[in-house]
Amino acid sequence: MPRQRNDADKVTYLITSALPYANGDIHLGHVLEAVQTDIYVRYQKLRGNEALYVCADDTHGTPVELKALQQGITPQELVRQVGERHRQDYQGFDIGFDVFHTTDSPENRDYAERIFKGLQEHGLIVEREIEQFFCEHDRRFLPDRFITGSCPRCGAADQYGDVCESCGATYNPSELAQPQCRLCRKPPVMKKSTHLFVTLERCAQFLTGYLNGGAVLQEDMKNFVNNFIAEGLHDWCISRDGPYFGFPIPGYPGKFFYVWLDAPVGYISSTARWGADRGVAAEKYWGKGSPARVVHFIGKDIIYFHTLFWPVMLENAGFNLPWRYFVHGFLNTRGEKMSKTRGTFVLARDFLAKVAHPQAGEFLRFYFAAKLASNTGDIDFTPEDFCNRANTTLVNNIGNLHHRTFVFCERLFNRMIPDAPWDAEIEKQVADAAAQIAALYERGDMKSVVEIVHALGNGGNKYFQDRKPWELIKSRPDEAAAVMVTCANLVKALVVFLKPVLPRIAATVEKQLGTVLGWEDWAFSLRNVPAGETVKLTTPVEPAQLAPLFAPPPDAAPAPAPGLPQIDINDFAKVDLRVAEIAAAEKVAKSNKLVRLQVRLGAETRQVVAGIGQHYAPETLVGRQVVIVANLKPAMLMGQRSEGMVLAVQDGGALVLVQPEKPAAPGSKIS
Numbered sequence: 001m002p003r004q005r006n007d008a009d010k011v012t013y014l015i016t017s018a019l020p021y022a023n024g025d026i027h028l029g030h031v032l033e034a035v036q037t038d039i040y041v042r043y044q045k046l047r048g049n050e051a052l053y054v055c056a057d058d059t060h061g062t063p064v065e066l067k068a069l070q071q072g073i074t075p076q077e078l079v080r081q082v083g084e085r086h087r088q089d090y091q092g093f094d095i096g097f098d099v100f101h102t103t104d105s106p107e108n109r110d111y112a113e114r115i116f117k118g119l120q121e122h123g124l125i126v127e128r129e130i131e132q133f134f135c136e137h138d139r140r141f142l143p144d145r146f147i148t149g150s151c152p153r154c155g156a157a158d159q160y161g162d163v164c165e166s167c168g169a170t171y172n173p174s175e176l177a178q179p180q181c182r183l184c185r186k187p188p189v190m191k192k193s194t195h196l197f198v199t200l201e202r203c204a205q206f207l208t209g210y211l212n213g214g215a216v217l218q219e220d221m222k223n224f225v226n227n228f229i230a231e232g233l234h235d236w237c238i239s240r241d242g243p244y245f246g247f248p249i250p251g252y253p254g255k256f257f258y259v260w261l262d263a264p265v266g267y268i269s270s271t272a273r274w275g276a277d278r279g280v281a282a283e284k285y286w287g288k289g290s291p292a293r294v295v296h297f298i299g300k301d302i303i304y305f306h307t308l309f310w311p312v313m314l315e316n317a318g319f320n321l322p323w324r325y326f327v328h329g330f331l332n333t334r335g336e337k338m339s340k341t342r343g344t345f346v347l348a349r350d351f352l353a354k355v356a357h358p359q360a361g362e363f364l365r366f367y368f369a370a371k372l373a374s375n376t377g378d379i380d381f382t383p384e385d386f387c388n389r390a391n392t393t394l395v396n397n398i399g400n401l402h403h404r405t406f407v408f409c410e411r412l413f414n415r416m417i418p419d420a421p422w423d424a425e426i427e428k429q430v431a432d433a434a435a436q437i438a439a440l441y442e443r444g445d446m447k448s449v450v451e452i453v454h455a456l457g458n459g460g461n462k463y464f465q466d467r468k469p470w471e472l473i474k475s476r477p478d479e480a481a482a483v484m485v486t487c488a489n490l491v492k493a494l495v496v497f498l499k500p501v502l503p504r505i506a507a508t509v510e511k512q513l514g515t516v517l518g519w520e521d522w523a524f525s526l527r528n529v530p531a532g533e534t535v536k537l538t539t540p541v542e543p544a545q546l547a548p549l550f551a552p553p554p555d556a557a558p559a560p561a562p563g564l565p566q567i568d569i570n571d572f573a574k575v576d577l578r579v580a581e582i583a584a585a586e587k588v589a590k591s592n593k594l595v596r597l598q599v600r601l602g603a604e605t606r607q608v609v610a611g612i613g614q615h616y617a618p619e620t621l622v623g624r625q626v627v628i629v630a631n632l633k634p635a636m637l638m639g640q641r642s643e644g645m646v647l648a649v650q651d652g653g654a655l656v657l658v659q660p661e662k663p664a665a666p667g668s669k670i671s
Helices: 028-046 062-071 075-091 106-121 200-213 219-230 265-276 300-316 348-354 360-371 383-412 424-442 446-467 469-475 477-498 503-513 543-550 569-573
Strands: 012-017 050-057 099-102 125-135 147-150 177-181 189-198 239-241 255-257 293-299 324-328 331-333 379-381 577-587 595-601 604-610 625-629 635-637 640-642 648-651 654-657
Touching (some): 012 265, 028 075, 028 293, 028 324, 028 331, 028 348, 028 360, 028 424, 050 265, 062 075, 075 099, 099 106, 106 300, 125 177, 189 239, 219 300, 300 324, 348 360, 360 383, 360 446, 360 503, 383 446, 383 469, 383 477, 383 543, 424 446, 446 469, 446 477, 477 503
Parallel strands (some): 012 050, 012 293, 050 099, 293 324, 331 379
Antiparallel strands (some): 648 654
16 A cells, blocks of 8 residues: 655645746647646645646737737737736646736836845946947837848848848847838947846856756756856846836836846746735745745746856845756647748647647647657647547547446446455556656656556556456356456546546546545555446547648738749849858757858868758768858857858758759859
């Protein structure tokens, strides 16, 4: 029998999902993280631990201000509207937040100011004068998203000041060609302004000690952040010029906290909001020396902010540091990044509205659990895989075992679970699995939990089929009763193991058994007890039911035809295309896709940085001939100077290098 836990064994957790941004609706990528977090929270609560699940909308910054301008409403009204939609969307997937707040709150302002004061008192705030774009017409400094222009890499027009949505390049706003103010469409000027910076380099020793001795983090992510620290930390700008949708910085008129300063503070302020209604201080969880374990679930794209900036903020303001980080990869659909034009960008509310299946939300919870391992690999969503996994495990395995077991008890044992001994070998298998599953939940390996449960369910169905209780009942009813007791207890154990993943299905079985199942109820205990009415736990799902998700909406504009406006021969003559031979290639540190190439153009060798690292291993590139734009203005990418651009073709989800049909002299001009 399992040991009952006493109060001394119980742990207090403060668990968070990353804050969704308040300029748009929740999509399946948000749902993936929320489901992952919610499963972990429900598991801890099932074990009898105190687990407070905290989240909020991330509300400040330029994109929210721009979205509000486009809709003709105030940023505050946009935040209110979006917040209501976010809560509704999450509820559709049974995300059990204990509190879902907003960073545009009095609590968040108070804690942001408190953290800023702590950084000041420790001498970590410095002032520095920088140059940035200023619109003389609108009399304001322009953040990245208030500037548009032509991409300095590919030439695409009307791109943001920090990233090109056409080619994916990132750059400084000053690199844009033909920059314009988004508000008035007039060209801005460069103007100096004083800003506040956090001197992160002074905290390098603290961060190294914390990440390697205090925080629990996946090994690949730990190595990634340690390498970043070893290469030298840059000062972090935490101020923006007004007007800006955010909190003003005390003592600095016209300056506002950068959104990434007050966004993570939302974890604390949301805790305070929850506690204020219950007479519990946020310091119970966040106070220095608190025994509470702070656990963050985040995507790998925001690892810097949570493992570098955030600990520095907390440490210097006297708060509890995060105990553990669970970092997940990106969610792709059909092997590609979610795309609106391809019809693979799926909003949470569209999933619930368009998938014609009564358990769509819970099936998605299960599907994500079946894909979420304890690593940071990307996850792919396809309708075929979704249906196969849900039908194989939930419908044909667990649902089938439940239905045949309890219908048999209902018909042949007068709706009783018989008074008979259970199979000791299956009981031992379940006990062994319980220890494994508990360890897997603790380290966030839901995928392996599902695999073990599936194997147990398979074994149970085989046991039922092999023992043939429908025949035993005729001549050996005691043996038939033993089969049913064993299967009923196995079903109960499987439901306990998956209760964090499938709360609604678990509730159905709990109603049937007339109890609320805790973790220790995986143990075999049902004997000579009545069972309620048997209802089917699941119904099959078909790919056709998911098809509406991947069709562009009928009112959507057609995808733009490939190509750019026509040019004449004089325009083409401005582009110097040449054959180049790759002499050396290596990955750029801290980048998954950038490769640093040394290319020969006749007697000249130059460096080109190309975003092909996810499609070509560096060692396979040496000796190849490629085509490059030889007269592209040099640019800095991830600290590396690039003196040209390698041409490649997007072929489905892959990049394919453009190469001469047969070897040509390096440096040959293409005409």
